[in-house]
Amino acid sequence: MMPELATSQESDGEARLAALAVLAQQVRDLADAVTLTEVPQAELTAVTAELVALTERLGTARRETPLPPEFGPGGRYRHLGNAVVGDCNPHALPLVVEPDAGGGVRAGLAFRPSHEGPPGFVHGGVSAMVLDHLLGSAVAAAGKAAMTGTLSLRYRRPVPYGAPLVATAAVSRGEGRKTWAEGLIALPDGTALVEATGLFITPSQWVGVETRS
Numbered sequence: 001m002m003p004e005l006a007t008s009q010e011s012d013g014e015a016r017l018a019a020l021a022v023l024a025q026q027v028r029d030l031a032d033a034v035t036l037t038e039v040p041q042a043e044l045t046a047v048t049a050e051l052v053a054l055t056e057r058l059g060t061a062r063r064e065t066p067l068p069p070e071f072g073p074g075g076r077y078r079h080l081g082n083a084v085v086g087d088c089n090p091h092a093l094p095l096v097v098e099p100d101a102g103g104g105v106r107a108g109l110a111f112r113p114s115h116e117g118p119p120g121f122v123h124g125g126v127s128a129m130v131l132d133h134l135l136g137s138a139v140a141a142a143g144k145a146a147m148t149g150t151l152s153l154r155y156r157r158p159v160p161y162g163a164p165l166v167a168t169a170a171v172s173r174g175e176g177r178k179t180w181a182e183g184l185i186a187l188p189d190g191t192a193l194v195e196a197t198g199l200f201i202t203p204s205q206w207v208g209v210e211t212r213s
């Protein structure tokens with residue numbers, strides 16, 4: 001179950017990965033363009049034909065699975081294929097998670113129109129995904145490799161897209177293979193929008209796995 005972590009020497013060249021990250025960002029922009037477009041039907045059909053051709057070009061050399069977690073340049077942990085933080089995954093925001101002064105983690109973020117749930121606001125499941133990852137990252141920053149056992153959310157206010165927000169998380173307690181973490185998505189002034197608590201469990205075969213680079 002535990003992924004074998006490669007080193008960057010075993011992964012693709014850094015220049016190619018940088019080009020792939022640029023492509024992934026373009027696809028994110030494409031997703032928003034599709035979500036918001038009002039061009040006429042004939043133009044939609046023409047664009048679709050071009051996208052079919054592009055999809056086929058990318059598929060001529062294809063991996064079985066997204067890019068795995070690895071220790072990249074400088075020994076820094078990264079997971080380029082991850083759905084939340086992966087620079088090379090168009091589905092990812094991508095979130096940049098950093099240690100904060102208090103021993104937890106933080107990430108600045110801005111959701112996009114393609115994250116719409118209730119009209120004009122971010123889908124609650126998307127907020128949950130971000131908080132799942134952030135709480136998991138706080139657990140990893142505390143030295144535990146763990147998977148989400150439970151995640152509980154309190155949606156206090158609708159989450160806007162297109163606006164700068166901040167997400168934070170920290171471990172609240174630990175007991176054997178269980179680690180509890182708390183976090184929130186907030187406005188820059190600290191106003192809480194979504195609060196989360198979660199229980200993360202270290203599978204027995206992951207006990208002792210190094211999570212800090």
Ligand SMILES: CCCCC/C=C\C/C=C\C/C=C\C/C=C\CCCC(=O)SCCNC(=O)CCNC(=O)[C@H](O)C(C)(C)COP(=O)(O)OP(=O)(O)OC[C@H]1O[C@@H](n2cnc3c(N)ncnc32)[C@H](O)[C@@H]1OP(=O)(O)O
Nearest residue numbers: 077133136137140145146147148149150201203204210211
């Ligand atoms: C993902 C990390 C990769 C590590 C890579 C290395 C370095 C990492 C560095 C940085 C990583 C950065 C960030 C990571 C960020 C995000 C993480 C995202 C997390 C996810 O998005 S992850 C996907 C969703 N997640 C799952 O896909 C889990 C599916 N599930 C399972 O894989 C098992 O189910 C598991 C492992 C949860 C437990 O399995 P197990 O066999 O170890 O458990 P076991 O039965 O031994 O129970 C032991 C004690 O936990 C209690 N317990 C068990 N399960 C519970 C539950 N669900 N709720 C409440 N309590 C539970 C029992 O009641 C018992 O309690 P007690 O001891 O008191 O009786």
